[in-house]
Amino acid sequence: MSEFIQLIVSGLSTGSIYALAAVGFTLLWQASQTINFAQGEFVMVPAFFVLVLTVKMGLPVWLAMPLAVILAVLILGALFKRLIVEPMFRHGTIPLVIATIALGILLKEMVKEFYSPLGQPFPSLFPQTVLKIGNASISVPDIANLIIAMGTIFALQLFLSGTRTGRSMQATAQNPDVAQILGVDIKRMVLYTFLINGALAAIASILITPIYLAKFSNGETLGLVAFIAAIVGGFNQIRGALVGGLLLGVIDNLSAAYFSSEYRQALPMLLLIVIILVRPQGLLGTAEGRTV
Amino acid sequence: MIRRLAATTLTCMALTAPAAMADVVLADVAELSGAGAAAGAVWHDGVKMAVEEINASGGILGEMIDLKEYDSQTDPQNSRAMVQKAIDEGAYVLLGTVYSSSTVVNMLVAQQNGVPQLTGSESPTITAKGNPYIFRTAFGAQKGLPKLVSYLKDGLGAEKIAVVWANTEFGKGGYDAFMSIADEQGLEIVADVSTEQGQVDFAADVTKVKGSGADAVFVYLTEEESARFLIEAEKQGLELPLGGDTVLVSQKVIDLAGGAADGAFGHVGLSAEAPVPAIQEMAARFQEIYGYSADHNAIKGYIGVYVVKYVTEQIGEFDREKFAETLHGLCLSAADYPGVLMDVCWDETGEMSRESFLVEVVDGSQEITESLPAN
Structure with a gap:
């Protein structure tokens, strides 16, 4: 039983970080019909911002991490929207998807070329200590990751539902034409969405990289898992992406421990297939009508 | 008049120019990217360091080493293609790969082409397949x-x-x-x-x-x-x-x-902390050149290049067949062949034996707890 509890807690911890990336997928889709296949690389890159700032420039970690979040907001949020999304958007979803795939490859190769193809150690924010709860040993970093990731998502949810700007963003996502008639600055609202995605990616990066090590290829796994989590939970609901992320984290741990570590990577894909067949809108998603 | 002057000048230049120095091509096929880069990139730096040292001291049989590098991307099929490419580009001896899953695939290409290969791989299967051209730089698991x-x-x-x-x-x-x-x-x-x-x-x-x-x-x-x-x-x-x-x-x-x-x-099998002065000197030079600590992969790559030098000098010519024949059953002592760093022997399968160590990690460094004899 204690082993089961440990697996659940560490699965929720990793899953909550997947959820951060999955929420980013959902936000961009909702606000601008952008499916960002570079999302995994968006989570990989901020870790290298931290490394450049600490290792190459000698800044302390406590300063480098917030600076990395700011850089991510500017580069992976604002610059991404300005240089990739805006020019490609008018050509439709598919060219934009292809552009984000190209961007993902570009980011990966740039990190490999200009930093290193080798894995790099990355500082952890939390002490590597263990709490005894009954017979179960729960690690402090797992609990801290879970609290920070979930706290970030709940804060985002509060912002979207409890502030005027958040409600304007939701209105923009639901019906941009009506929102514009009602006086909402929809361009600004869409920009906010991209900035928030940059921040979410940076937070996910800082939490996951001490476990994964910093490596140019980290985005491959993260991007795929986040995409599956978003679809499984419901691509048009933040709470769906949250549930999808948590579910995948727990399933991954339980399958590796009790089923087969060889097939652990296949199980999320199987779950995806089942969800698409049984409930195409995702566990918490709502069916969307599209006109042609 | 002008034509004669030009012809004379060209003749003089041809006669007075030093004899062109031929190069011997060594190919390093390694995991320079992908999951194995942590091993392959370090191995490659060890190879480069040895090549620079050997070239600085006159090369092999008077010929400079032309080191060509090939990235396997830690992909067995790509490593096979890279080995073929290296052979097509005239490799005298192949160095690498480090990952066993690549070596078991690409060593067949080297065998078919009769090209000796010094690998950093440690899977027991590598030397159990009867390939007369494969040789280890560290003994198998x-x-x-x-x-x-x-x-x-x-x-x-x-x-x-x-x-x-x-x-x-x-x-x-x-x-x-x-x-x-x-x-x-x-x-x-x-x-x-x-x-x-x-x-x-x-x-x-x-x-x-x-x-x-x-x-x-x-x-x-x-x-x-x-x-x-x-x-x-x-x-x-x-x-x-x-x-x-x-x-x-x-x-x-x-x-x-x-x-x-x-x-x-x-x-x-190999450690930069080993109580062997030659290894510690090599590791110190490596740290100075590349800015990070040498590990067993760096030492393996380094030794591999020196083995090519010593065996080639023993046979007196660049002959791949003789190279493989000579290395089977050969022992090289560090006293006579300092580039191998420790006394080493190869058997008829290409497997090697050498003294080894038990170590423990203490405060971020290897600490040798026991030296073990070759088996």
């Missing part, structure tokens, strides 16, 4: 693991062992060898945890090990996976002795895992 198993049993008094291994050619070779020896020694395997190449999350694996009731853990993973396992083990407070063969306690893993590597122990 089947030679090191008996020493580790003895230590687990007699040194630590462990009876129940958890095994965490990489489900790759490298990992399977070591796993099979370990299981066989553990069975002979009467050790009970209480957890058998296989992992995938490039795996990033070891939470479930560590939890399984924790609940297994093991006295000690045998970890047989590649560099980055070893580091991730150690980090996760520390995160979950796993307090069992963690032992491995070579990789677990390599400098690269220590650098990646930081304090999480402290207390890990293992058997190593």
Whole structure:
């Protein structure tokens, strides 16, 4: 039983970080019909911002991490929207998807070329200590990751539902034409969405990289898992992406421990297939009508 | 008049020019990117360092080494293509690859073309296939693991062992060898945890090990996976002795895992901390040139190039067939051939034997606890 509890807690911890990336997928889709296949690389890159700032420039970690979040907001949020999304958007979803795939490859190769193809150690924010709860040993970093990731998502949810700007963003996502008639600055609202995605990616990066090590290829796994989590939970609901992320984290741990570590990577894909067949809108998603 | 003057000038230039220095091509096919870059890139730096030293001292039989590098991308099929490309581009001897899953594939190409290959791979299967052109730069896991198993049993008094291994050619070779020896020694395997190449999350694996009731853990993973396992083990407070063969306690893993590597122990064929002055001098030069610590892969790559030099000078010509024939059964002493760093012998399969060490990681460094004779 204690082993089961440990697996659940560490699965929720990793899953909550997947959820951060999955929420980013959902936000961009909702606000601008952008499916960002570079999302995994968006989570990989901020870790290298931290490394450049600490290792190459000698800044302390406590300063480098917030600076990395700011850089991510500017580069992976604002610059991404300005240089990739805006020019490609008018050509439709598919060219934009292809552009984000190209961007993902570009980011990966740039990190490999200009930093290193080798894995790099990355500082952890939390002490590597263990709490005894009954017979179960729960690690402090797992609990801290879970609290920070979930706290970030709940804060985002509060912002979207409890502030005027958040409600304007939701209105923009639901019906941009009506929102514009009602006086909402929809361009600004869409920009906010991209900035928030940059921040979410940076937070996910800082939490996951001490476990994964910093490596140019980290985005491959993260991007795929986040995409599956978003679809499984419901691509048009933040709470769906949250549930999808948590579910995948727990399933991954339980399958590796009790089923087969060889097939652990296949199980999320199987779950995806089942969800698409049984409930195409995702566990918490709502069916969307599209006109042609 | 002008035409005659030009012809005379050209003739004079041709007669007075020094004889053009021919180059001998060595090809290093290594994991310069992908999951194995932590091993291959370090091996490659060891190779480069030896080439520069040899060229600075006159080359091999008076010819400079032209080192060509090929990135296998840690992909066996790509490594096969790179080996073919290297052979097509005139490689005299091949160096690499380090990952066994690549070497078992690409060594067939080298064999078909009759090109000697010095590999950094340690899977027992490499030298068990009867390939007359493959030679190791470090001995296979089947030679090191008996020493580790003895230590687990007699040194630590462990009876129940958890095994965490990489489900790759490298990992399977070591796993099979370990299981066989553990069975002979009467050790009970209480957890058998296989992992995938490039795996990033070891939470479930560590939890399984924790609940297994093991006295000690045998970890047989590649560099980055070893580091991730150690980090996760520390995160979950796993307090069992963690032992491995070579990789677990390599400098690269220590650098990646930081304090999480402290207390890990293992058997190593080569170590920059070995009480061998030649190795320590080599490691110091390596640190100076490349700005990071040499590990067993760097030393393997370095030795590989010097083996090419010494064997070629023994046969007196660049003949691949004679090279392979000569290296089978050859012993090189470090006193006469300093580039091999330690006395070493190869048998008829290309397997090697050499003195080795038991080490423990203390405060982020390898500490030699025992020197073991060659077997």
